[in-house]
Amino acid sequence: MSGVAVVGSGNYSLEIDTGFVQDAFILDSTTAGVLNNTQYVLDGTTNFAEVLDGCTNVFVKRGRRDIGDQFSASSMSFTLLDTSGIFNPFDQQSPYYDSTTQKPGLAPMRKVRLSRYSDINVKEYLFTGYIVNYDYNFALGGIDTVTVYCADDFYLLAQTYFAEFNVSEQLSSARLSAVLDRPEVDFPIAQRDIATGTQTLGGAAAYTIADGTNVLEYCSRIQQAEQGRLFMSRDGDITFDARLGNTLSGSIADFHDDGTQYLYNGVGITFEADQVVNRASVTIAGGNTPQVAEDLTSQGVYFIQTESITESLLHNNAAALSLAEYLLEGEPEARYTSVETQFNMLTTGQRDTLATIDIGDTITVEKTFTSGAGTTELAQELAIEGIEHRLSISNGHSIALFTSPTTIVYELILDDAVYGILNSDNVLG
Numbered sequence: 001m002s003g004v005a006v007v008g009s010g011n012y013s014l015e016i017d018t019g020f021v022q023d024a025f026i027l028d029s030t031t032a033g034v035l036n037n038t039q040y041v042l043d044g045t046t047n048f049a050e051v052l053d054g055c056t057n058v059f060v061k062r063g064r065r066d067i068g069d070q071f072s073a074s075s076m077s078f079t080l081l082d083t084s085g086i087f088n089p090f091d092q093q094s095p096y097y098d099s100t101t102q103k104p105g106l107a108p109m110r111k112v113r114l115s116r117y118s119d120i121n122v123k124e125y126l127f128t129g130y131i132v133n134y135d136y137n138f139a140l141g142g143i144d145t146v147t148v149y150c151a152d153d154f155y156l157l158a159q160t161y162f163a164e165f166n167v168s169e170q171l172s173s174a175r176l177s178a179v180l181d182r183p184e185v186d187f188p189i190a191q192r193d194i195a196t197g198t199q200t201l202g203g204a205a206a207y208t209i210a211d212g213t214n215v216l217e218y219c220s221r222i223q224q225a226e227q228g229r230l231f232m233s234r235d236g237d238i239t240f241d242a243r244l245g246n247t248l249s250g251s252i253a254d255f256h257d258d259g260t261q262y263l264y265n266g267v268g269i270t271f272e273a274d275q276v277v278n279r280a281s282v283t284i285a286g287g288n289t290p291q292v293a294e295d296l297t298s299q300g301v302y303f304i305q306t307e308s309i310t311e312s313l314l315h316n317n318a319a320a321l322s323l324a325e326y327l328l329e330g331e332p333e334a335r336y337t338s339v340e341t342q343f344n345m346l347t348t349g350q351r352d353t354l355a356t357i358d359i360g361d362t363i364t365v366e367k368t369f370t371s372g373a374g375t376t377e378l379a380q381e382l383a384i385e386g387i388e389h390r391l392s393i394s395n396g397h398s399i400a401l402f403t404s405p406t407t408i409v410y411e412l413i414l415d416d417a418v419y420g421i422l423n424s425d426n427v428l429g
Contacts, residue, residue, distance in 0.1 A: 003117045004052040008344030009397035010116055010351055013123070014052035014078065016131065016148075017111035018096050019103075048113075049096055049106070054080050054087075055393065056145075058114060060127045062152075063231055063359045063386030066337075067244075067404035070220050071231045073154035076114060076127045082136075082144040089134070108132060112150050114391075116355045119348045124356050126389055128236035130155065152232040153191070157216040160185055165209040169315055172197030172226040176219065176240055185215055193233065194240040199226045199323075202315040206286025225313040227326060231359050234387075241360055243326070244383075244406075251381055253353055254364040255339050258377070262350055266340035266400070267367055271332060279306040280327040282320040285313060291321040298330030335405050336365040336380055343397040354399055359384055363401065382406060 003011035052058075055078050062074035080087055086094040089104040096106045114127045129152035137145045163184055167175065173194050180187035201207070201222070209218060223230035228241040254261040278298035281290045290308075307327050314320050343351045357363075366379035386402035 001117060001121055002123070003115070004050075004393070006391065006393055007396050008342075009391075010118075010343065010348075010355070012052055012117070012391065012397075013050060013113075013115045014055060014058065015048040015050055015113050015115075016096075016106055018047050018049050018106060019098060019110060048111075051080060051087075052393070054083070056081060058389070058391035060114065060387070060389040060391075062127070062234070062388070063384070063402065065386050065402045067385055069385075071154075071223070071229065073158060073216075074127065074129065074152040074232055076112070076129060076150040078148050080146045080148065082146055085144070087146045088136070088144070106131075106134070108134065112148075114389075118352045118355070124352075125235040126355065127234060128152065129232075153187075153236065153238065154216055154232055157185070157187075157219060158214065160215040162209050162211065162213045162215060162218070164211040167201070167203050167207050167209060169203030170201060172199045172201055172222050172228075172313075173240060173242075175201045175313070176222050176230075179215065179219060179222075180238070187238065191237050193237045195228070195242050197226050197228070197240070198243045199319060200315045201225060201313040202285060204286065206284075207313065221311075221313050224309065225323070227323065229360055229385075234356075234358055239359070246406075250362060251364040252357060252361045253350070254366070255341070256366045257368055258366075261366075262341060262354075263345040264339050264341040264365075265345065266338070267336055267365060268338035268402075269334065270337045271334035273302060273332060274305070275329060275332040276302045276305045277307045277327055277329045278302060279304050280324040281306065281308045282312050282314070282324045282327075283310045284315070284317065284320050285311045287317065287320075289317060291317050291324050293321065293324035293328055295328050295330040298328075302330075302332075333405060336367070336382060336403060338400055338402045339363070339365050340398065340400040343399070357384065357387070357401070359387065362406065363403070365403070380405070 001011045003013040006012050058076065058078040060076045064071055082088060085091050086096060087106060088094065091097060097104055108131055110131050112129055112131050113125055115123050115125045117123055129150045131148055131150050132155060133149040135147040135149070137147065139145065162182065165182065167178070173196050176194055179185060180192065219230060227243045230240050233239045255264045256262065257264065276298060278295040279292065281292045283290045312320055312323070314323060346354070361384050362381055363384060364379055364381050366377055368377050382403035383406040384401050385404045388400040390398045
């Protein structure tokens, strides 16, 4: 099995791009220039350094915790024990030091990737991105450590700014593609997973993208108009989902606390007033007439709680009103907001499934509650909005999934007493 074994969790790999082929034969080098050397070969084989075996912990944070939050850059941090000094940027004898350019190979903005190997040795990425900072900690009389901070490609978009761009009226997905095609952005086509949007964005003068506009902030405005999802996938693709609506049932993982299915050791539950939106106001770019939707019954019970969007990219007032109506949530709902589990609590197949789970997937969470003299079980199907990984070589891998409510519809089953009826809950697949 490839990678480094993590107790009770599987085999993993944490790789940093050194910027050069770091196992190539080098003339006159006392280490890399030895003939018949099996470590340093004629052409070299890789420019990625495997560092997990010198790592104490890894923490990955992706997506968002709540459906009302904006997606930002995913992050990863990890700490390395520098027992032999090879991670020191001043060490010219380090195998990660590029003697050709006289620069350390482990440097900011190098690619980094965390992966796990499945039971059949298939490599699956949990995070891909770039190193943004090395924090070297010198320990007098002890072992030096290096804490490395990383971010995904959203970080690059956040550092990029537009030249003036006159847009045309088009679907949200087409606008996103046009943004990524801009020469000042130049986001790789091979790293795009863009679903067809449902909302049309404006193209009049009021929608012109001004010089100096931040690219990531503008992409977030596209997502705000569409009300879908915009995030970087675990393997590094920018992913755009259309406006969220009904979901065809198909849970990837069922979490139960009764000893069956996926075991878990933590669940978040919320039932709070700030879930309520009973007045929504949306104003389009260049417009001066807010489009307002209200739930008067909800206002009578929960007072007025407003969500307001100004300078929306939607193309007209009718679309703005539809968005305002979409934003209304008249009643708070008790729901599971997160679920946590340890890989050492799961079967091999369950570990493989959770390693490849991603934002937008559907899961089920079921919990048992004591009710009077008996018990009752409540299950909810939920959409994943955020994922956190905690990895320790000695303690194993834990994962936390942050969720949002979703309206589930079921695939029509002929002759079934429940699922064979054509209605709003049962649909053709």
